[in-house]
Amino acid sequence: MTYPILQALNLTQHYGSTTGTRPTVALDGLSITIPRGQSLAVMGPSGSGKTTLLHALAGIEIPQSGEIYFHNANGPDPVHVMRPEARADLRLRHFGFVFQAGLMLDELTVVENVALPLMLCGVDRGSAHQSASAWLERLGLEGLEERRLGEISGGQAQRVAIARAQVCGPEVIFADEPTGALDSVTSAEVLTALLESTRERGATLVLVTHDHTVAEQCERTVHLRDGKIVGDTHAVGGGHGSATAGSSTHVHAETVRS
Numbered sequence: 001m002t003y004p005i006l007q008a009l010n011l012t013q014h015y016g017s018t019t020g021t022r023p024t025v026a027l028d029g030l031s032i033t034i035p036r037g038q039s040l041a042v043m044g045p046s047g048s049g050k051t052t053l054l055h056a057l058a059g060i061e062i063p064q065s066g067e068i069y070f071h072n073a074n075g076p077d078p079v080h081v082m083r084p085e086a087r088a089d090l091r092l093r094h095f096g097f098v099f100q101a102g103l104m105l106d107e108l109t110v111v112e113n114v115a116l117p118l119m120l121c122g123v124d125r126g127s128a129h130q131s132a133s134a135w136l137e138r139l140g141l142e143g144l145e146e147r148r149l150g151e152i153s154g155g156q157a158q159r160v161a162i163a164r165a166q167v168c169g170p171e172v173i174f175a176d177e178p179t180g181a182l183d184s185v186t187s188a189e190v191l192t193a194l195l196e197s198t199r200e201r202g203a204t205l206v207l208v209t210h211d212h213t214v215a216e217q218c219e220r221t222v223h224l225r226d227g228k229i230v231g232d233t234h235a236v237g238g239g240h241g242s243a244t245a246g247s248s249t250h251v252h253a254e255t256v257r258s
């Protein structure tokens with residue numbers, strides 16, 4: 001039996017109706033349930049609502065109507081009615097983020113960037129740096145700890161972003177086109193690092209992408225069009241495992257209400 005970690009019910013978000021032009025529909029009554037530990041790819045044409053959905057599920061921007069629940073040990077938490085400070089705390093403690101542009105701080109070193117979320121959660125500097133260094137090593141970045149972001153490659157910077165997203169052990173990783181700015185070889189390497197590090201921790205991944213080869217590495221893919229889910233497919237014998245030798249026989253056989 002699988003348990004949901006995120007649930008969205010009837011999300012609706014329209015833009016631009018005050019200008020006299022036809023409103024843009026970003027989300028149109030969209031509902032989805034995401035089981036704990038699932039890797040989910042969100043695909044669809046430009047403007048179909050992918051980023052808006054990711055922001056809603058992550059409590060970054062709450063849609064005009066609908067409900068969003070984050071399920072934790074105490075039961076479902078209604079994200080859509082939380083105050084902004086409570087949502088910021090939820091994101092800090094339970095979620096990790098990897099975006100196309102790393103959104104890291106240029107004035108900090110690589111290790112300081114990765115240690116920052118831990119220190120924001122109250123971990124002392126020494127322990128935070130130790131954990132950050134361990135994650136950097138795990139992602140093949142040992143030796144780069146003291147460099148500035150301008151002194152590493154785009155692929156390395158995205159691995160740093162993955163280390164920073166994972167370092168607090170979040171239950172959900174949200175990634176929006178994390179490999180969009182990379183060449184195909186680097187992109188595949190970074191994606192494997194993201195999928196493996198998320199899977200090893202049993203965490204959930206919500207990954208927005210335009211790239212079919214990226215989506216194929218996930219256990220489930222939803223396709224959006226005009227703010228609606230128009231396709232919802234589950235990989236059989238593929239998904240996460242296809243990024244890792246030896247696990248391709250895994251059969252994903254759950255039923256998800258969406």
Ligand SMILES: Nc1ncnc2c1ncn2[C@@H]1O[C@H](COP(=O)(O)OP(=O)(O)OP(=O)(O)O)[C@@H](O)[C@H]1O
Pocket residue numbers: 015016024025026044045046047048049050051052053
């Ligand atoms: N702040 C905003 N103001 C007005 N319109 C917006 C705003 N944010 C998004 N939109 C519109 O909502 C629709 C959905 O946007 P969204 O960014 O979610 O799409 P997307 O599928 O992620 O697109 P892309 O693949 O191009 O990133 C688009 O038509 C977009 O122009």
